[in-house]
Amino acid sequence: MIFQTPIMALLLVAGLASLTALWSGGFAVQVLRRWNLADMSRAQLQRERATELVSTLFAAVMLAELAALLLFVFNADRMASLFVGAMCAVGTLNVNGYGFPALYLKIGVFFAAVLWLMLDRADRMGRDYPLTRVKYGVLLAIVPLVLADAGTELAYFLNMHTDVITSCCSKLFTPANAGLANEMASIGPGASLWLLGGAGVFVAATGGFALWRGRGFGLYALASVLMFALALTAVVSVISPYIYEYPNHHCPFCILKPEYNYYGYALYIPLFLGTGLGVGAGMLSLFRSRESLAEKLPAMIRRQVIWSMAGFAGFGLATLYAIASSNLIIFG
Amino acid sequence: MTPWLRRQRALADYTLASLARRKGKNIALVAVYAIVVFVLASAMFFAASLRLETSAVLRDAPEVTVQKITMGRQDLIDGAVADEIGKIRGVTSAKPRLWGYYYDRIVGANYTVMVPDDPEMIPEPGSVIVGEGIPRARGFKWSGAPLFLSRYEGDLKRFNVARAFESDSALMTSDLMLMNETDFRDFFEIPAGLYTDVVATVRNPNEVATIVEKGSNALPQMRFVTRSDIERTYQKLFDWREGLLAALAAAGILAFVIFAAEKASGLSAEEMREIGILKAVGWDTRDVIAMKLWEGGLVSLGAFLLGTVTAFAHVFFFGAPLFAPILKGWAVIYPDFALAPHVDGLELLTLALLTIVPYIAATLVPIWRVASGDPDAVMR
Amino acid sequence: MITLTSVTKLYNEGRPNEVQALKGIDLEIARDAITVLKGPSGSGKTTLLSIVACMARPTTGRVTLDGEVVSGLPERFLTELRRTTFGFVFQRFNLIRGLSVIENVMLPAAPLGGDHATVRERALERLAALDLADKATMPVEFLSGGETQRAAIARALINDAPIVIADEPTANLDTELTMRFLEIVRALRAEGKTVIMTSHDPRIWDAEGVDAVVEMRDGAIFGEFA
Numbered sequence: 001m002i003f004q005t006p007i008m009a010l011l012l013v014a015g016l017a018s019l020t021a022l023w024s025g026g027f028a029v030q031v032l033r034r035w036n037l038a039d040m041s042r043a044q045l046q047r048e049r050a051t052e053l054v055s056t057l058f059a060a061v062m063l064a065e066l067a068a069l070l071l072f073v074f075n076a077d078r079m080a081s082l083f084v085g086a087m088c089a090v091g092t093l094n095v096n097g098y099g100f101p102a103l104y105l106k107i108g109v110f111f112a113a114v115l116w117l118m119l120d121r122a123d124r125m126g127r128d129y130p131l132t133r134v135k136y137g138v139l140l141a142i143v144p145l146v147l148a149d150a151g152t153e154l155a156y157f158l159n160m161h162t163d164v165i166t167s168c169c170s171k172l173f174t175p176a177n178a179g180l181a182n183e184m185a186s187i188g189p190g191a192s193l194w195l196l197g198g199a200g201v202f203v204a205a206t207g208g209f210a211l212w213r214g215r216g217f218g219l220y221a222l223a224s225v226l227m228f229a230l231a232l233t234a235v236v237s238v239i240s241p242y243i244y245e246y247p248n249h250h251c252p253f254c255i256l257k258p259e260y261n262y263y264g265y266a267l268y269i270p271l272f273l274g275t276g277l278g279v280g281a282g283m284l285s286l287f288r289s290r291e292s293l294a295e296k297l298p299a300m301i302r303r304q305v306i307w308s309m310a311g312f313a314g315f316g317l318a319t320l321y322a323i324a325s326s327n328l329i330i331f332g
Numbered sequence: 333m334t335p336w337l338r339r340q341r342a343l344a345d346y347t348l349a350s351l352a353r354r355k356g357k358n359i360a361l362v363a364v365y366a367i368v369v370f371v372l373a374s375a376m377f378f379a380a381s382l383r384l385e386t387s388a389v390l391r392d393a394p395e396v397t398v399q400k401i402t403m404g405r406q407d408l409i410d411g412a413v414a415d416e417i418g419k420i421r422g423v424t425s426a427k428p429r430l431w432g433y434y435y436d437r438i439v440g441a442n443y444t445v446m447v448p449d450d451p452e453m454i455p456e457p458g459s460v461i462v463g464e465g466i467p468r469a470r471g472f473k474w475s476g477a478p479l480f481l482s483r484y485e486g487d488l489k490r491f492n493v494a495r496a497f498e499s500d501s502a503l504m505t506s507d508l509m510l511m512n513e514t515d516f517r518d519f520f521e522i523p524a525g526l527y528t529d530v531v532a533t534v535r536n537p538n539e540v541a542t543i544v545e546k547g548s549n550a551l552p553q554m555r556f557v558t559r560s561d562i563e564r565t566y567q568k569l570f571d572w573r574e575g576l577l578a579a580l581a582a583a584g585i586l587a588f589v590i591f592a593a594e595k596a597s598g599l600s601a602e603e604m605r606e607i608g609i610l611k612a613v614g615w616d617t618r619d620v621i622a623m624k625l626w627e628g629g630l631v632s633l634g635a636f637l638l639g640t641v642t643a644f645a646h647v648f649f650f651g652a653p654l655f656a657p658i659l660k661g662w663a664v665i666y667p668d669f670a671l672a673p674h675v676d677g678l679e680l681l682t683l684a685l686l687t688i689v690p691y692i693a694a695t696l697v698p699i700w701r702v703a704s705g706d707p708d709a710v711m712r
Numbered sequence: 713m714i715t716l717t718s719v720t721k722l723y724n725e726g727r728p729n730e731v732q733a734l735k736g737i738d739l740e741i742a743r744d745a746i747t748v749l750k751g752p753s754g755s756g757k758t759t760l761l762s763i764v765a766c767m768a769r770p771t772t773g774r775v776t777l778d779g780e781v782v783s784g785l786p787e788r789f790l791t792e793l794r795r796t797t798f799g800f801v802f803q804r805f806n807l808i809r810g811l812s813v814i815e816n817v818m819l820p821a822a823p824l825g826g827d828h829a830t831v832r833e834r835a836l837e838r839l840a841a842l843d844l845a846d847k848a849t850m851p852v853e854f855l856s857g858g859e860t861q862r863a864a865i866a867r868a869l870i871n872d873a874p875i876v877i878a879d880e881p882t883a884n885l886d887t888e889l890t891m892r893f894l895e896i897v898r899a900l901r902a903e904g905k906t907v908i909m910t911s912h913d914p915r916i917w918d919a920e921g922v923d924a925v926v927e928m929r930d931g932a933i934f935g936e937f938a
Contacts, residue, residue, distance in 0.1 A: 003575030005376055006678065008582070009685040016693050038784060040769050042725045048786050049704040052617045056625075056696060064689055067681060074678045081387075082564055082571075127789045162564065335825030342822035346815075353810040602809075609806045610819065612767070613867065614795030616788055619823040707791070708762040710806055711879055 006075040007157050013068040014150035017109070020057045021146035027054060028136035028143075035132055051132070054139075055120050061146075062113035069106050072153075073256060084165045089253040091168035098156035105149040111276055112142045118280040122300065126292030134287075169251030173236060181236070185250040189238035189330050196234040199227040200316055203278075207309045210281075217301060220308075221282020227312055228275040235267060239319055242326040266318040274311025277304045340626075343619065347626040350606075361595065362635045368588045369639025369687050370646070372581045376679050377647040378655055379574030384674055386566045390559055394531035395540050397557045398426075398547065406555075408526040413551065417532050420546050422539045428527035430516050434509070437482060439469045445509045447516045454512050459494040465506030467496055481519075489519065577655065578686070585687065589694040597698035604702070611707040620703035628695055632688045640683065648673040714741040714764055719773030719783075721759050733759040735931040737773070741908060742924065743875075746901055748917045749910040751928035757910040758879055760928065764908060765877045766794040795820055799868030803880040805860050807852040807867070813839065814848040817867045824871065831870070838866040842896070858889040865896060876900055878909040882916060894919050 002008070027050060036044060076089035076099070086092050093099030116138060123131035173185040187195075206220040235252050243255050243263050255264035281304040288297055351358050398417060400409040411428045418426040431446040443466060448454055455461050460479060470479070472493075479491045497508065517524065534540050544556045599607075607620055615623075646652055721734040733756045741747050741764065749757040762768045763775060766782055769790070775783040782793060799820075807816045817835040839845050842862040847855060855863060861881070868876055878897075882890045890913070897907055898921045911917065917925045927934040 003579060004571050005372075005574055005578045005686070006682045008575065008578055009682045009689075013685060013689060016689065037786065040771055040783065045769065045787065048788075049617060052621065052704065053697070053700040056621055056700065060692060060696065064685070067685055071678070071681050071685065074681065078678055081560070081567055084560070084564075124788070127785060129786055162568065337825075338827060339823060339825035341828065342818075342825070346819070346822060349811060349815065605806075606808050609808055612802065612806065613800060613820040614791060614871070615819075615823050616791040618788070706768065707794075708767040710802060710804075711758050711762055711767070 002157055004075075004079070006071055006078075010068055010072060010075070010153060011150075011157065013064045014153050017061045017065060017146050018150045020061050021143045024054050024057065025140055025143040028139045031136040032133060032140075035136075037128055055117075058113055058116060058120070062110065062117060065106065065110045065113060069110055072103065072106055073253065077253065077257065080168075082162050084163075085168055086166050087168045087170065087254075088251060088257070090172055090251055091166045094166045094168070094172070095161070095164055096156060096159045098152050098159060102149070102152040102156045105145065105152055109142075109146055109149045111279075112145055114276045115280055115283060116142060118284060118304075122284050122287060122293060122297055125296040125300070126290065128292050130290045130292050131287055169254065170249070173250035173252075184233045184236040187233060187237045189241070192230075192234045192237040195230050196319070199223070199230040200312065203227050203309065203312050207278075207305050210305055211302060214298065214302075215285075217285035217288075217305065218282045220305060221279045221285075224275050224278025224282070224308060224312075227278075228271065231267075231271050231315060234319070238330070239267065239322055241330070242323050242328050245326055245328040247328065247330065263318075263322065267315060267322075270311040270314030270318065272311075274308045274315060277308035277311060281305045281308060339619075340622070343623045344626050344630075347623055347630060351627060351630065354603075358631065361592070362631055362638065364588060364591065365631065365635030365687075365691065366639040366642070368581070368584050369636055369683065370643045371584060372578060372686060373640050373643030373683055374646050374652060374655055375574055375577035375581065376683060377643055377675060378652045379570045379577075380676070380679055381647070381672060381674050382570050383567055384672065386570070387563060390563050390566075393559050393562070395534040395537065395559050396423075396532040396544060396547075397562075398530040398532065398551070399555045399557065400529075401553060401555050406529075408522065409529055409554075411525050411527050411530075413554065414527075414530045414532075416550065417530060417547055420543055420550075422535055422543050424533045424535050426530055426532040428530050430513060430522070431528050432520055434481065434483075436469070441465075441469050441507065443507050443509045445511060445516065445519075447513045448510045453510055455494045455510055456492075457512060457515060458490075459492040460515075461494050461497070461510040463497045463506045463508040466509060467493070483519070491515075585690055589690045592691055593694040593698060596695040597701065599702060604705075605710070607702055608705060608710040611705060612710045617700075617703045621699055624695075624699040624703065625692075628692060628699070632691055636684065636687065639687075640680070644673070644675065713743055713776075713778060715739070715774075715776045716760075716764070716770075717774040719760075719763060719770040719775060721756075721763060721768070722771045725771065733931055734763070734770070737931075737933060739926065739933060741926075743778070743906045744904070745923035746897065746907045746921055747909070747924045747926065748922055749908070749926050749928060750912055750917050751910075751934070752912060754930075755928040756931040757928045759931075761877060761879055761908065761910050765798045765800070765875075766790045795823065795873075796871055797873055797875055799871065799873040799876045801861070801864045801868050801876070801878040801881055803883055805864040807860060807863060809853050810851060812849045813844060813852055813855070813863050813866075816852055816863060817870055820867060821870050834872075835866065835870055838869050839863075842866055857884060858892065861885065861889070861893065862896070869900075874904075875906040875908065878907070880910055880912075882911065882913050887915070890915050894921070897921070 002011070031047060031051075034043075035047065073089055076092040079092045080086040080088050083091055083095055086095070093103060116135070119131055119135045119138060123129055123135050172181045203220070203223045206216060206223045210216045210220045232252070235255075236250050240250050240252060240255055241247050243260050244251075252264075254260065255267070256262060257264075281301045284297060284301050284304070287293060288301065290297070396417075398409070398413060400407045400413070409428065414426045414428045417423060427449065429447070429449070431444065434443045434445045435441075436443060448461075453461060462479070466479070467475075467477075475493070475496075477493065479493050481489050481491065483489070491511075497506075511519065516522070532543075534543055540558055540560075544558060547554070547556055610620060610623075611617075646654065716737050716739045719734055719737040719739075720732065723731045723733055737760060739760075749760060751757045759768075763770050766775075766777070766785075767790075769785075769787070770783055773783065774781060777793070777797070782790065785793070807813075808819070811819075814832065814835050817839065818831055821831045821835075836845065836848060839848050842865060844859060844862055844866065847859060847863075852860065852863060865876075868878075876897075882893055885893060894916070897909075900907060901921060909916065916922070923938065925937040927937070
């Protein structure tokens with residue numbers, strides 16, 4: 001199955017990302033051992049200049065991984081017609097054991113790159129590059145993630161056999177089967193919406209408090225993660241059925257299809273944005289008290305919280321619109 | 333506008349002026365780049381519209397086809413099988429079909445000969461209805477010319493051509509020839525009561541698997557082929573050929589990447605001096621990188637648009653003359669039809685990743701190297 | 713006040729062709745003054761100028777600008793500081809060929825992200841003050857020597873930097889143009905700018921208005937005159 005154009009594109013991105021990660025990892029080791037701003041030698045200057053390359057490379061990797069994430073899901077959806085039993089992306093991802101791990105790793109790499117770029121941005125605000133060591137320590141942790149993503153993806157595509165009978169969303173996301181996906185689907189729509197609403201209130205409260213008092217950003221980050229998890233649960237258990245106007249169709253991937261006006265993007269993009277920025281704000285608040293960052297960093301964290309809340313609000317509006325405009329009636 | 337946007341605008345302004353000053357060199361780069369995009373885009377658009385065409389054709393095909401297998405090969409099937417299959421719950425109808433291939437020794441082409449199901453399409457005895465490929469292959473100058481078919485040396489059978497198909501969705505019908513049942517049995521010497529295969533339609537597509545299972549149990553010597561099996565086979569075939577072309581294009585991409593990397597690292601003395609001046613007057617390494625990325629972005633965008641648009645025209649307006657022989661199939665009669673223009677996000681995203689990502693990857697390191705020169709270099 | 717303490721600068725560190733361009737410089741350069749660094753070529757005055765102007769970091773030693781230590785700053789912050797604090801006029805003027813005068817003048821403002829129209833207006837004002845208003849849209853390669861230098865001065869002033877740096881400004885100019893240049897420098901001084909120049913031209917260090925002359929030889933300070 002390697003000879004498929006989108007697969008070649010995905011493997012290309014994964015391969016280049018791995019190369020970048022490996023090289024950056026090597027450089028990170030050098031930084032951790034030798035970085036010394038007091039040293040005015042040429043070698044230190046070269047290291048400073050090399051950090052510009054690493055930042056640029058990581059920004060490029062993040063953009064490419066974002067595109068690859070979209071392509072990965074798109075392609076899984078299109079390839080569904082090649083597998084017996086597959087109706088959408090879920091079936092293709094289920095063809096072998098590597099499909100869903102590859103997707104999760106891709107999402108993980110994307111979030112990791114986003115968070116790293118936030119650290120990078122904060123680091124550049126201080127005249128003594130206060131976070132450089134932290135930043136390159138974190139980078140070393142990201143390297144295996146990128147490599148695992150590439151490896152899993154390769155294993156996934158190499159082990160795709162069209163004679164395998166796979167199970168699709170209609171089987172996976174039904175309350176009748178055991179497993180996380182089914183548990184998500186079997187949560188009652190009412191309970192799920194209440195939980196989502198509760199998470200929304202929690203996000204608004206912690207965000208409002210953090211903006212007002214200038215602290216509690218860690219709690220906000222926690223609220224963001226909770227919101228992310230409950231939002232995905234709500235998508236499976238209640239929002240999708242509204243979009244499909246069919247109470248037993250719970251698939252979180254089919255909503256990305258043109259048949260449903262790509263409605264899924266209106267849900268996922270603000271949700272991912274809100275989560276990434278929210279978690280990032282919590283991460284950055286750890287360094288708020290660094291002397292050289294004290295002036296600019298709090299403003300950046302505040303902005304991130306505001307945008308994060310805006311992202312969650314966007315998700316909320318998209319959810320309400322999906323429910324309001326649907327012909328399906330679950331309650332009442 | 334925020335300062336960030338204004339900075340980007342100022343950098344982009346500079347980039348545009350700089351590109352315009354080195355027109356010849358940049359046009360050459362964009363041209364080579366666009367050719368790479370063009371080749372890949374043509375292959376992808378063509379394969380995608382073939383896939384689309386196939387699904388369109390198969391949409392009206394029956395869900396299940398039943399074949400009799402003798403000694404591992406397909407054999408003629410008893411018409412009574414159709415009745416048995418018709419009795420399975422969920423089957424709307426089951427009909428035996430008569431069809432086969434005829435090798436035309438005169439022009440060296442293969443035709444598909446069929447007895448149509450639709451009464452409107454059944455020709456009079458002694459006449460045939462043909463796909464547009466057949467008169468074309470035979471070089472018929474006027475309509476109404478009789479068609480002579482020879483099954484073996486010294487044999488000649490005359491048919492009148494009742495009419496020819498329009499070449500609308502012609503991929504699978506351009507080599508088609510329709511006969512009535514009597515003529516067909518006579519022409520191919522098939523005894524009454526035997527058929528090529530049996531086709532069944534099913535009310536609920538979700539039940540196909542169950543019906544196939546029941547049928548296989550009741551008629552173990554029969555082979556059941558579903559519509560999605562056929563579709564899958566075609567998809568795989570076209571995917572595989574597209575992938576093969578793309579893999580070949582990879583060689584071209586690699587050559588282009590080397591060319592681009594070479595060009596990005598081997599700047600002229602004039603360009604090096606310019607970047608030295610920029611750094612001396614207060615541009616940071618980041619600013620120079622951003623400016624150079626604008627340059628790469630504009631070049632990529634230009635080449636991508638140019639390559640995609642010409643590929644679109646090549647495939648959908650001119651019928652992909654450069655790739656059609658590889659992608660369409662191995663039948664002698666190539667269908668003569670216009671592909672339905674169709675491009676989707678998946679294709680464009682794939683294309684962008686396959687062409688722009690290697691270019692950026694190849695130029696990033698040279699860009700950084702150029703950008704990280706000493707600011708005081710121009711003073712020495 | 714710009715203060716240098718025990719500043720040394722090595723080029724090609726650790727390689728066989730290592731050169732010590734500056735050997736332990738201690739120097740104070742006053743703000744609100746015209747200072748000239750003089751000395752033969754190879755005496756290290758251009759290297760000193762580039763360190764004073766935050767263009768390069770010293771190999772050892774300390775540089776402070778108005779009390780703030782700048783010698784240990786990462787290059788990026790050094791650049792940020794430099795483009796708002798210093799304006800540069802280079803020996804060979806270093807205008808970019810193919811761009812118009814005004815585009816050249818606006819170049820140092822690009823990374824700052826200022827409003828395009830405002831920056832353009834400021835550039836035109838500067839050009840008008842230097843009698844170049846009618847040449848604003850002309851490509852720089854069509855300018856005469858004196859006009860080229862004035863365009864370079866306009867570029868040095870675009871970000872309203874308080875300190876103007878000039879490296880051998882009169883090396884390629886005849887006496888009349890040199891006098892014209894000195895007039896411009898005195899006018900800048902009158903505006904409140906600090907001017908620091910290198911030169912081995914007696915017409916410059918003997919000129920009226922020069923507050924301090926620092927003489928250099930072989931990477932060390934040979935004498936200071938007020």
